[in-house]
Amino acid sequence: MSDSLAEHVHYLGLANRSDLYRSAISDCIAPDDTVADLGCGVGVLGIFCLEVGASHVWGIDSSDAIYLAQETVRKAGLDKHYTCIASSTFRAELAEPVDALICDHIGYFGIDYGIIDMVRDAAKRMLKPGGAIMPDKLVLQIAGVSSDACHEKAAAWSDDIVPKVFHWIDEQARNTKYPHEFAPGELCSAPVELGQITLNADTPEYFSFEAEIEITSSGRFDGLAGWFKSHLGNDVWMTNSPLDPNGIKRSQAFFPIARPFDVQRGDRISVTIRARPEGNFLAWDITPRGGPTQKQSNWATTILAEADRATLDGPLRLNDNAQASQYILSLVDGQRTAAQIEETVMRDRPDLMPSQQGTRNLVRDILKRCAVS
Ligand SMILES: C[S@@+](CC[C@H](N)C(=O)[O-])C[C@H]1O[C@@H](n2cnc3c(N)ncnc32)[C@H](O)[C@@H]1O
Structure with a gap:
């Protein structure tokens, strides 16, 4: 508590x-x-x-x-x-x-805390047609970052004080998003709008946004800052922009790059940000004019950690959770309703979870995420 x-x-x-x-x-x-x-x-x-x-x-x-x-x-x-x-x-x-x-549920960067899936699901199941959604729109903004504090955050795992055996985690650390309260002086470009998202029952499951930023102060380019403007209603907007004196005091997101590089005022840098909110996937590609592109992603190092790979050497089988999901999904046959599927599971496999209520919740959860009528 x-x-x-x-x-x-x-x-x-x-x-x-x-x-x-x-x-x-x-x-x-x-x-x-x-x-x-x-x-x-x-x-x-x-x-x-x-x-x-x-x-x-x-x-x-x-x-x-x-x-x-x-x-x-x-x-x-x-x-x-x-x-x-x-x-x-x-x-x-x-x-x-x-x-x-x-x-x-707007997180640091609008789309990094699960609002898209949460509102999509609730708008389908809980909201009257034409009902209000607060917030109903997100505007995502980004800027270039040149900041010793951010540089150190991203490089923390390879710092001299960290025992050398842990330095390999540096790669993981550079594929991670960090909360950071940016001072305006840590931004090396003007902010640009990356994209807008309307929150409703039809919000897409995958986003890809492209933008170009122009460097306003020469120095070392450490990555990107990202924040949101959320439309709460009529002309009411809430933002955590570090540049807006009326912004709420919520951290912004820092997206590091693997190899910081030098930039000059006037340089242009292309940015692509992709997101699949379910599964919390975020990827950011950064390309200075003339390349090369640096590609970072919070899945790059988490899908198959070395430790998992070792256990995946032999012939594979589904784990208990996946077997339960596979069984429940095998009942989705274009004929049965959700109530009939739940009834079948409770009759034949009430032991899927430690309690019967747990089994019911599992069935409902899987059907909500994976089935359509
Ligand atoms: C950012 S806080 C906001 C709390 C409150 N609405 C406010 O404005 O002060 C988000 C809350 O959502 C809850 N939460 C996150 N995901 C949830 C989910 N899928 N279902 C229910 N609660 C959830 C968390 O436990 C947390 O209390």
Whole structure:
């Protein structure tokens, strides 16, 4: 619980954030609207919705923060209007579709904390047609980075103080995204817009964005900074831009490169960023004029670590989890409904998970992610 306390008081204390959400909520939530607060934490956004007259909020959170939300609404006398659901949003079922979805699941770079999948799923299953989504749009921005602090972060595993046997982890470290609070002086280009994403039931599962940045100060190029602008409603935008004095004080993302290189003012650098939110895949390619391209990806070193490779030498078979998924998916035959599949699994293989409820949740989770009607 202590981690939750520290995490959530941090969100509550972020200057401007509550004001921006309150302002968007008073524009977008009509009296008597119902709302689902996705990843509600201690319930703050849903409580703001009740303050402007929402008739009911379903607050959903998979962490123990949900118990803080529950006690908070009870003590505040709001519990008739606020239902807490201790669950992943992907498994939660609401009694009825709602008028609005709300969340702050925007991470450091907009797409790095799971908002796309979370909102897509909730918009399909929980939202009335035409219902409001807050936020409903993300604008991704990037800039070049020339920063000793970032340089050291990316090179930490090969620092002299680290025993040499660990220096091989440097490759992993350079394929990792870091939170960093950028000072404007650490950016060596003007910011450019990388792309925009509309959040709804149809948000694509794969993105590829291209942009070009122009160097404004000569020096060493260490990688990219990325941040978001999120559209909360009407003309209300929330950003963690290090260049916006009204931005919320949330770290931005630093994307390092394997081999920092020297740049001159006026140089142009091409950037491609690809993302598959499910599985949390992010790749960033950086090409100075004349090349070569440096390709980094948070999957480059995690798909098959050396340790996994060693255990994959002999003939392969599916592990227990994959066998369970394979069995459940074998029942998706174009004939059975979800209820019939769940019934079949509970009759024939209730032991797939340690508890029967666990087995039901597994079936629902796999069907939600892998099946369509
Ligand atoms: C960034 S915090 C925001 C909390 C709160 N909405 C606020 O604005 O202060 C995100 C919360 O989402 C929860 N969370 C993350 N993924 C979730 C999921 N798939 N289902 C339910 N809760 C989730 C986390 O436990 C965390 O409490």
